[in-house]
Structures are given as structure tokens and as C-alpha cells.
Amino acid sequence: MHRLELTKPDGRRLTLYGRQPLDAGLRAPSPFAEPLNAAPHLRWHPLRGEWVTYAAYRQGRTFLPPPEYNPLAPTVSADNPTEVPAGAWDIAVFDNRFPSLGLPPGGGEPPPALAVPTAPAAGQCEVVVFTQDPQGALGRLPLDHLELLLQVWGERTERLGARPDIRYVLPFENRGAEVGVTLHHPHGQIYAYPVVPPxxxxxxxxxxxxxxxxxxxxxxxxxxxxxxxxxxxxxxxxxxxxxxxxxxxxxxxxxxxxxxxxxxxxxxxxxxxxxxxxxxxxxxxxxxxxxxxxxxxxxxxxxxxxxxxxxxxxxxxxxxxxxxxxxxxxxxxxxxxxxxxxxxxxxxxxxxxxxxxxxxxxx
Amino acid sequence: MHRLELTKPDGRRLTLYGRQPLDAGLRAPSPFAEPLNAAPHLRWHPLRGEWVTYAAYRQGRTFLPPPEYNPLAPTVSADNPTEVPAGAWDIAVFDNRFPSLGLPPGGGEPPPALAVPTAPAAGQCEVVVFTQDPQGALGRLPLDHLELLLQVWGERTERLGARPDIRYVLPFENRGAEVGVTLHHPHGQIYAYPVVPPxxxxxxxxxxxxxxxxxxxxxxxxxxxxxxxxxxxxxxxxxxxxxxxxxxxxxxxxxxxxxxxxxxxxxxxxxxxxxxxxxxxxxxxxxxxxxxxxxxxxxxxxxxxxxxxxxxxxxxxxxxxxxxxxxxxxxxxxxxxxxxxxxxxxxxxxxxxxxxxxxxxxx
Missing domain, CATH: 3.30.428.10 (HIT-like)
Incomplete structure (x- = not known):
């Protein structure tokens, strides 16, 4: 497994993974120029005894992509930067721009005071791009590409799990419009939770x-x-x-x-x-x-x-x-x-x- | 609250409830002539520590209703019996014909032997018809009709909850195609579980x-x-x-x-x-x-x-x-x-x- 760690213009992390060595000259694009600087927060559900996370980011979503814009495809024009660069890589992992969990540098605004306990929503939400091919599918990737993905999930788990604010790492994939997916480029997500979820x-x-x-x-x-x-x-x-x-x-x-x-x-x-x-x-x-x-x-x-x-x-x-x-x-x-x-x-x-x-x- | 208890031709129970006294001459119809005599069974989920119920009844579903047939509307023709009779009543409760929980007289076939624990799926599944009006809605019923429904839920809870094989009674309503409901006549369900569910x-x-x-x-x-x-x-x-x-x-x-x-x-x-x-x-x-x-x-x-x-x-x-x-x-x-x-x-x-x-x- 080969790895290249990069930082996007808006401060988010991008890590590229390859079966072959990666070009150290690759740069991390972003559709967004500025950091988000907004923080999700947790609220305690007193009847179920569990946390719920709130990320009311809609006001920050000023980016209006052109039709057919695919943020998970390699960037082909500097005028329309996507989340990943062109170049020779197999799998990309980057910080979600609108995370349900994860605080900006400095922690962001404090959580509101309510009748139920609240807390900053520490943790991390990552997007995992499985392949550069927008028409691909996880099951059609070569076996050594799938092996790489299992390695990537392991590496992310070790890195995220080593953080003191992270108690559980869950890689998952939602696939298909029937489960609410609107972006069909093969990808999954990793949620790294500040608690062990229910x-x-x-x-x-x-x-x-x-x-x-x-x-x-x-x-x-x-x-x-x-x-x-x-x-x-x-x-x-x-x-x-x-x-x-x-x-x-x-x-x-x-x-x-x-x-x-x-x-x-x-x-x-x-x-x-x-x-x-x-x-x-x-x-x-x-x-x-x-x-x-x-x-x-x-x-x-x-x-x-x-x-x-x-x-x-x-x-x-x-x-x-x-x-x-x-x-x-x-x-x-x-x-x-x-x-x-x-x-x-x-x-x-x-x-x-x-x-x-x-x-x-x-x- | 007035109540009339009846038995359908296939052995299922029907209870009619009214704000006014009920006609004791009402009879319980059924789209089905014969008892089902099939039993659902439970299987233990060893990772989540909970029961799952299985009711593979499809082979028994030979009844083919005509288009626009509404089984929850009052029966108007003896050729097409529905689940409820014509007459003066406000709310009807009857045993689900294809229950996820509930055993036929004698217990039905025993559960299969598997590597995980299994058990007969005791309990009860009831359908609650909120009104005779197929175009109605729960929120548009008169207040005293809604009060009756709260009484009915209470009466069902007492009756079902008194049974030694029932540990939890849950009345609920799924409303709308978005949550999978294909039958739009206002109705809800009651699940009476043999265990306290998770x-x-x-x-x-x-x-x-x-x-x-x-x-x-x-x-x-x-x-x-x-x-x-x-x-x-x-x-x-x-x-x-x-x-x-x-x-x-x-x-x-x-x-x-x-x-x-x-x-x-x-x-x-x-x-x-x-x-x-x-x-x-x-x-x-x-x-x-x-x-x-x-x-x-x-x-x-x-x-x-x-x-x-x-x-x-x-x-x-x-x-x-x-x-x-x-x-x-x-x-x-x-x-x-x-x-x-x-x-x-x-x-x-x-x-x-x-x-x-x-x-x-x-x-």
C-alpha cells in the first residue's frame, strides 16, 4: 500500500492510496475555498439513553455546482475543482465538507444550553472514493483493488481509533437511490464516533x-x-x-x-x-x-x-x-x-x- | 364505550366499538373461509441479542381481490366480504390474517431446529380500523371519536397485556406510501409481543x-x-x-x-x-x-x-x-x-x- 497525505485549500485532509507508488507532486483540490468553521453538536436523548448529532449547515452551502458535476471524479478543470485530483491513484479518503461529527480548529461555537445535556460533536466523518471510475462498482473492482480497500479501512481505523476523542470507527457504504444515495460514483463513508454508538x-x-x-x-x-x-x-x-x-x-x-x-x-x-x-x-x-x-x-x-x-x-x-x-x-x-x-x-x-x-x- | 365481540368464519376475532350502543345482530365477515393454521416462529439473533420473527405465509395467499377492493371498508356485498360489517360502529379491531406474531389453535407446526435458538412466535397482531370512511384521516375525526380510540387502545392493552404470553403491547400507525403503506383506509395496528422488544x-x-x-x-x-x-x-x-x-x-x-x-x-x-x-x-x-x-x-x-x-x-x-x-x-x-x-x-x-x-x- 502506498499513501500520500495532502491538505485541501479549505484545510480538510485528503489521503490518496495506490497499489503503485504515488506521484508526490499531486495537489489536493477542493470545491470550497474557505474553511467551514461550523461545529455540529450532540444532544442527549433522555428516553433512549443515546446521543443524537445536529449539523445545521444549510446556510453554509453556497456552492452551486454545474449540472452533471461529480465532486468525486478527478478534477479536469481548475475552474471546477472536485474533491480529488487527476493522477495515478486507486482510492481517496477525505474529510467530509459537512460532517455530522468533527470540530473545526479551535472547536467552533459551543453547543447550545438545553434541558437535555449537550456536547460538542467530536469525531470525524470521512468520504472514501473507491475508484476513479464514476461508472464502476465495488464488486467489479479487481481483487487487488478490493484488498487495498480493506487495507485502507484498516489504516483509517488505526489512525482514527488512536485519537483519544474517538471510541468507534465504522466504515459503511450506502448504495442506490432506494437507500437515499444521489451520487452514484462508487464511494463509502467512515464515521468515527466520540462514543461507542448504541x-x-x-x-x-x-x-x-x-x-x-x-x-x-x-x-x-x-x-x-x-x-x-x-x-x-x-x-x-x-x-x-x-x-x-x-x-x-x-x-x-x-x-x-x-x-x-x-x-x-x-x-x-x-x-x-x-x-x-x-x-x-x-x-x-x-x-x-x-x-x-x-x-x-x-x-x-x-x-x-x-x-x-x-x-x-x-x-x-x-x-x-x-x-x-x-x-x-x-x-x-x-x-x-x-x-x-x-x-x-x-x-x-x-x-x-x-x-x-x-x-x-x-x- | 360500547363493545361487541364477534368471531369471523375463519376463526379470527373481531371487536366493534361505538360511542353509541351497538346492534347485537351484527355478524363478522371475512374474505377468507378457512383458518390459516400456519404459525410464525422466532429466531435468536446472537450478535444483537434479540428475537426476529418469521412468517412465510405467501403460499397461503390465494385470495385475489378485485381492483379497488378495500378490505377495511364495510362489506356491501356477500360476494365480496371484507374484514368488517356494514352497520353502526365507530372503530373495529380484528386479528391480522397473516400475523407476524400469534399461534393458531393447537400451536401450529413447531419452529425449525437451527444453530440459533428458535421458539414459537406467540403474541398477537391486530388491525385497528379507525373509521368506516375510507377517505377519512385520524386527525379529521371528531374529538369524541379520538377519545374512543384512546379508550380502545387502553382496552386492547388491558386484554392483551393480561395474557401470560404477552409482555408488551404497542399500538402504532404507519401512514402514507412513503412509509410503505399501500392501503389508505385509516387504520393502525397493535403488536402484542411475547417479550419486551429492544x-x-x-x-x-x-x-x-x-x-x-x-x-x-x-x-x-x-x-x-x-x-x-x-x-x-x-x-x-x-x-x-x-x-x-x-x-x-x-x-x-x-x-x-x-x-x-x-x-x-x-x-x-x-x-x-x-x-x-x-x-x-x-x-x-x-x-x-x-x-x-x-x-x-x-x-x-x-x-x-x-x-x-x-x-x-x-x-x-x-x-x-x-x-x-x-x-x-x-x-x-x-x-x-x-x-x-x-x-x-x-x-x-x-x-x-x-x-x-x-x-x-x-x-
């Missing part, structure tokens, strides 16, 4: 209890039984596996992980990373092959918190949640899912796994 | 901790400060209040509750119920008035669990979550909300409350 906090608690009871984490035990049974497996490699979990909450939900449990990207051996890349590519190609069209999804990569505590049983894995129930029908999260947190499914994971198993792909 | 379980835990520390529940304290400040209040009555919470997770989120904290519908005094109905009507009329069109939302009514334990600090209240950020733009729940459980907002609750305050309505 879902991974719950996972860490459940995993620790399971580890104390069984000596192993819940995912490690599930992987063992899924491998042995095979009924829901969509990829089985020497070091990695992908399967529809028996407890899927979305019809085409797939989990991807390594056979050896590791807490995060940074602990992957090269052979594990390579097989994980192949598992990821296989799943994404099967998705796109299922109905011969781009398959929307939300993909999250869960790791152990970076809060300095031990998290026995927490295992690096991806959960991919596609919004479709069938070719034509979306699964809406409604009353029981959102209000109760209790998911209701009208499809069996075994049936959906079979559909994905039958899609032939060449990763 | 969200109310968390609420109960947080409320109990707050009550132990402060001697009062978190909502009771918040109501006091919201009333005093008024900045986010959209209805203030002698016994009830509605406000955009300072920790709103949706731009137009509103909470409705009573000034005196009560654990559930059944504990409301008549004057409190009347004012709660007026608060509800006010909020829903403001929603529809904001953009002069039906405003979609998910509305959930949280109560204390019916598991027999004490739940200090848990207070009956509605949370209403509209999916729109602006007139034209939806708020999608994506990476940070769904994967982390950490909500990110780009609008301030104070600004959205002001918008709702300015909508003039006559409840």
Missing part, C-alpha cells in the same frame, strides 16, 4: 457475555455451524466465508467474515485479507447478477470499539442489508422494526440463500 | 435508572422544562402537551403525552384522555396543514411493559416520526442511523417546531 455497544455487550459463557464469541460459533451445514453459505474460502444468517432481518442479508476471529481490519493476515476481498466480490457480483441490475444495499463493517477496553468476542465482519424483498417490492422498516426494534420477516433466510447460491459469478 | 426494553431500563437517580421519570422532567420554555411546544392543554423534543431524531418529530405521568392508556382519567385526544388532533391537523397535503408518519404509543414487573419512570406517550426533511426531500435512514443506531440531523428541532407552531388549526 448498536455496536449492544453487540460488544452481547459478545462479551457470550464469550464469558462459552469461551468464544457468538459469530465464531455461528461461522462454525454455518460452514458445517452449508445451507445458507454463498461463499466458502480457505480463510473467509459469506452466508445469509439464520437470523436475517432483511431478505437478502449477507454477512462476511473470516474463519479466524479478528477484532478489526488491522489484525488481518494478508491471506485472510485476500480471501475476504474474494468473499466480498463474490457477494456483490451475486447481488448484481440476481436481477441483472445494480443491487442497492447498506453495507456496514463492524469492528471492536477503539475505546481502549477489551472486547472479547467482538469479531470483524460485514453485514449487508439490501432493501428489496422481491424484484419489485421494497421492505419498509415500519412500526415493529423502528418503534419496537423487533424485526418481522415474510421470507425465510434459507430460501433467499438458495437464490443467491444459484447466481453464478467469477470473482 | 426499544421499549431500553426505554424501561433508562427510565428506571433515571427514576432511581431523580425520583421522577425522564419524560416527566422533560415535560416540565418544555412547558416552562415553550420554544418547541405545539400544543399545551390543561392535561396534555405536544412538542418537538429537543433530541428529535426526525425533522418533524413530535411527542404527545400527559402532564401527569401515567404508565399506560388504562390509567388515564377521562379529562386527561379528552385533552390527549385534542393534542393528537392538533398535531395531526398541523402536519396536514403544513404543506396542504396528507403528511406521512410513523406514530407509536409507548407504554410500560405488561410483564408484571414494576417500571418506574415509564410514561405513556406518542412519538411521531415523519419521513420528510423538507417538502420535497425524504430523510433516509442509512449508515449511521441503521448500522450504528446513532442519528444524524441537519435540521434543528427549534426551527421545525416553529414551522409547526405557525400552522393554524381548529381542533
Amino acid at each position: 448498536v455496536p455497544a449492544r453487540m460488544a455487550q452481547v459478545a462479551a457475555e457470550h464469550h464469558a459463557a462459552h469461551g468464544r464469541g457468538p459469530l465464531e460459533m455461528l461461522v462454525e455451524s454455518e460452514r458445517a451445514g452449508g445451507e445458507r453459505v454463498v461463499y466458502a474460502g480457505p480463510h473467509a466465508i459469506a452466508f445469509v444468517p439464520p437470523c436475517a432481518r432483511y431478505p437478502y442479508e449477507v454477512w462476511i467474515t473470516t474463519l479466524r476471529p479478528v477484532p478489526g481490519f488491522a489484525q488481518l493476515e494478508p491471506a485472510e485479507r485476500a480471501d475476504l476481498a474474494r468473499a466480498l466480490k463474490t457477494v456483490l457480483l451475486k447481488y448484481d447478477g440476481l436481477w441483472q441490475r445494480p443491487f442497492p444495499y447498506l453495507m456496514a463493517w463492524y469492528q471492536a470499539p477503539t475505546d481502549g477496553a477489551a472486547h472479547p468476542g467482538m469479531q470483524l465482519h460485514a453485514e449487508i442489508w439490501p432493501p428489496y424483498r422481491t424484484r419489485d417490492r421494497l421492505k419498509y422498516l415500519a412500526g415493529t422494526e423502528l418503534a419496537a426494534g423487533f424485526y418481522a420477516m415474510d421470507a425465510l433466510p434459507e430460501d433467499k440463500a438458495r437464490e443467491l447460491q444459484l447466481v453464478e459469478v467469477t470473482p | 426499544v421499549p426494553a431500553r426505554m424501561a431500563q433508562v427510565a428506571a435508572e433515571h427514576h432511581a437517580a431523580h425520583g421522577r421519570g425522564p419524560l416527566e422532567m422533560l415535560v416540565e422544562s418544555e412547558r416552562a420554555g415553550g420554544e418547541r411546544v405545539v400544543y399545551a392543554g390543561p392535561h396534555a402537551i405536544a412538542f418537538v423534543p429537543p433530541c428529535a431524531r426526525y425533522p418533524y418529530e413530535v411527542w404527545i403525552t400527559t402532564l401527569r405521568p401515567v404508565p399506560g392508556f388504562a390509567q388515564l382519567e377521562p379529562a386527561e384522555r379528552a385533552d390527549l385526544a385534542r393534542a393528537l388532533k392538533t398535531v395531526l391537523l398541523k402536519y396536514d396543514g403544513l404543506w396542504q397535503r396528507p403528511f406521512p408518519y410513523l406514530m407509536a404509543w409507548y407504554q410500560a411493559p405488561t410483564d408484571g414487573a414494576a417500571h418506574p419512570g415509564m410514561q405513556l406517550h406518542a412519538e411521531i416520526w415523519p419521513p420528510y426533511r423538507t417538502r420535497d426531500r425524504l430523510k433516509y435512514l442509512a449508515g449511521t442511523e441503521l448500522a450504528a443506531g446513532f442519528y444524524a440531523m441537519d435540521a434543528l428541532p427549534e426551527d421545525k417546531a416553529r414551522e409547526l407552531q405557525l400552522v393554524e388549526v381548529t381542533p
Whole structure:
């Protein structure tokens, strides 16, 4: 992995990554000339016992791009700078211009005083450009490009997680208009949180209890039984596996992980990373092959918190949640899912796994 | 409140409610002649530590209704029976034909044996028809009709909650195509769960901790400060209040509750119920008035669990979550909300409350 760290004219950081050495003469463009200097803030939700972040930036959005302007494509004209330069690089990571988390130098304006506790929204929001090709897709990248992405996620996790104000690092991709994405250039995001957010906090608690009871984490035990049974497996490699979990909450939900449990990207051996890349590519190609069209999804990569505590049983894995129930029908999260947190499914994971198993792909 | 309990030809229960006495000669229709005799089952999600329910009923859905058939409208022809009879009634409650929770007589087929724990999906799913008028809307019902609905929710909660297999009763309404509703006849649902689901379980835990520390529940304290400040209040009555919470997770989120904290519908005094109905009507009329069109939302009514334990600090209240950020733009729940459980907002609750305050309505 080769890396080049740059600073944009508005002060934001840009890091370029390549499979080959990078040209040290590359410069970081920005559509914005001036720093934002605005700070999001947190408010405490006293009924759910969790933080919510507020970033009311709309007044700062004076930039009006021309039609067809793609901020994630390489800059071709100095008159219309994008977020990334032209040149030989594979993956780019930069600070989000309108972050939900992350403070400007000096901390910005203080949070408002309210009846509920408030706090500055420390942390970091990064955008990850997966490829220079606006027409590309994560699943169609070469395997060594996907391996690089797994390395990049690991490097970002180590850098962000080492900061004392960051307790959890979550790389994710929202793909498709169905999940609200309007910018179709292949990209993901990294949220680095000042607290361990509710879902991974719950996972860490459940995993620790399971580890104390069984000596192993819940995912490690599930992987063992899924491998042995095979009924829901969509990829089985020497070091990695992908399967529809028996407890899927979305019809085409797939989990991807390594056979050896590791807490995060940074602990992957090269052979594990390579097989994980192949598992990821296989799943994404099967998705796109299922109905011969781009398959929307939300993909999250869960790791152990970076809060300095031990998290026995927490295992690096991806959960991919596609919004479709069938070719034509979306699964809406409604009353029981959102209000109760209790998911209701009208499809069996075994049936959906079979559909994905039958899609032939060449990763 | 007047009530008439009936049984449908396929064995499901139907209860009619009226402000006036009901005709004891009414009969319960059903689009289906035979019992379903299929059972949903639960599977344990070992990473999140929660149950997921599976109801793979599609093979049983042989009923093909004619175009424009509305199963929630009163039956006008014996050739096309709907779910409710013609006659003088105001609100109808019946068992969902394809429930996510609830077992047929005898229990139905046993749950499958899997690597994760499984269990029969006990509980109950009910449909609540708010009015006979297919063109109506909850917010346009007369106040005494809304009071009746609050009574009905209370009566269902008492009946369902008294069952040993039911630990939590959640009335909710999904409204609008934007939240996945295809049937526009005004109606809601009641889910009665065999466990306390994750969200109310968390609420109960947080409320109990707050009550132990402060001697009062978190909502009771918040109501006091919201009333005093008024900045986010959209209805203030002698016994009830509605406000955009300072920790709103949706731009137009509103909470409705009573000034005196009560654990559930059944504990409301008549004057409190009347004012709660007026608060509800006010909020829903403001929603529809904001953009002069039906405003979609998910509305959930949280109560204390019916598991027999004490739940200090848990207070009956509605949370209403509209999916729109602006007139034209939806708020999608994506990476940070769904994967982390950490909500990110780009609008301030104070600004959205002001918008709702300015909508003039006559409840």
C-alpha cells in the first residue's frame, strides 16, 4: 500500500492510496475555498439513553455546482475543482465538507444550553472514493483493488481509533437511490464516533457475555455451524466465508467474515485479507447478477470499539442489508422494526440463500 | 364505550366499538373461509441479542381481490366480504390474517431446529380500523371519536397485556406510501409481543435508572422544562402537551403525552384522555396543514411493559416520526442511523417546531 497525505485549500485532509507508488507532486483540490468553521453538536436523548448529532449547515452551502458535476471524479478543470485530483491513484479518503461529527480548529461555537445535556460533536466523518471510475462498482473492482480497500479501512481505523476523542470507527457504504444515495460514483463513508454508538455497544455487550459463557464469541460459533451445514453459505474460502444468517432481518442479508476471529481490519493476515476481498466480490457480483441490475444495499463493517477496553468476542465482519424483498417490492422498516426494534420477516433466510447460491459469478 | 365481540368464519376475532350502543345482530365477515393454521416462529439473533420473527405465509395467499377492493371498508356485498360489517360502529379491531406474531389453535407446526435458538412466535397482531370512511384521516375525526380510540387502545392493552404470553403491547400507525403503506383506509395496528422488544426494553431500563437517580421519570422532567420554555411546544392543554423534543431524531418529530405521568392508556382519567385526544388532533391537523397535503408518519404509543414487573419512570406517550426533511426531500435512514443506531440531523428541532407552531388549526 502506498499513501500520500495532502491538505485541501479549505484545510480538510485528503489521503490518496495506490497499489503503485504515488506521484508526490499531486495537489489536493477542493470545491470550497474557505474553511467551514461550523461545529455540529450532540444532544442527549433522555428516553433512549443515546446521543443524537445536529449539523445545521444549510446556510453554509453556497456552492452551486454545474449540472452533471461529480465532486468525486478527478478534477479536469481548475475552474471546477472536485474533491480529488487527476493522477495515478486507486482510492481517496477525505474529510467530509459537512460532517455530522468533527470540530473545526479551535472547536467552533459551543453547543447550545438545553434541558437535555449537550456536547460538542467530536469525531470525524470521512468520504472514501473507491475508484476513479464514476461508472464502476465495488464488486467489479479487481481483487487487488478490493484488498487495498480493506487495507485502507484498516489504516483509517488505526489512525482514527488512536485519537483519544474517538471510541468507534465504522466504515459503511450506502448504495442506490432506494437507500437515499444521489451520487452514484462508487464511494463509502467512515464515521468515527466520540462514543461507542448504541448498536455496536449492544453487540460488544452481547459478545462479551457470550464469550464469558462459552469461551468464544457468538459469530465464531455461528461461522462454525454455518460452514458445517452449508445451507445458507454463498461463499466458502480457505480463510473467509459469506452466508445469509439464520437470523436475517432483511431478505437478502449477507454477512462476511473470516474463519479466524479478528477484532478489526488491522489484525488481518494478508491471506485472510485476500480471501475476504474474494468473499466480498463474490457477494456483490451475486447481488448484481440476481436481477441483472445494480443491487442497492447498506453495507456496514463492524469492528471492536477503539475505546481502549477489551472486547472479547467482538469479531470483524460485514453485514449487508439490501432493501428489496422481491424484484419489485421494497421492505419498509415500519412500526415493529423502528418503534419496537423487533424485526418481522415474510421470507425465510434459507430460501433467499438458495437464490443467491444459484447466481453464478467469477470473482 | 360500547363493545361487541364477534368471531369471523375463519376463526379470527373481531371487536366493534361505538360511542353509541351497538346492534347485537351484527355478524363478522371475512374474505377468507378457512383458518390459516400456519404459525410464525422466532429466531435468536446472537450478535444483537434479540428475537426476529418469521412468517412465510405467501403460499397461503390465494385470495385475489378485485381492483379497488378495500378490505377495511364495510362489506356491501356477500360476494365480496371484507374484514368488517356494514352497520353502526365507530372503530373495529380484528386479528391480522397473516400475523407476524400469534399461534393458531393447537400451536401450529413447531419452529425449525437451527444453530440459533428458535421458539414459537406467540403474541398477537391486530388491525385497528379507525373509521368506516375510507377517505377519512385520524386527525379529521371528531374529538369524541379520538377519545374512543384512546379508550380502545387502553382496552386492547388491558386484554392483551393480561395474557401470560404477552409482555408488551404497542399500538402504532404507519401512514402514507412513503412509509410503505399501500392501503389508505385509516387504520393502525397493535403488536402484542411475547417479550419486551429492544426499544421499549431500553426505554424501561433508562427510565428506571433515571427514576432511581431523580425520583421522577425522564419524560416527566422533560415535560416540565418544555412547558416552562415553550420554544418547541405545539400544543399545551390543561392535561396534555405536544412538542418537538429537543433530541428529535426526525425533522418533524413530535411527542404527545400527559402532564401527569401515567404508565399506560388504562390509567388515564377521562379529562386527561379528552385533552390527549385534542393534542393528537392538533398535531395531526398541523402536519396536514403544513404543506396542504396528507403528511406521512410513523406514530407509536409507548407504554410500560405488561410483564408484571414494576417500571418506574415509564410514561405513556406518542412519538411521531415523519419521513420528510423538507417538502420535497425524504430523510433516509442509512449508515449511521441503521448500522450504528446513532442519528444524524441537519435540521434543528427549534426551527421545525416553529414551522409547526405557525400552522393554524381548529381542533
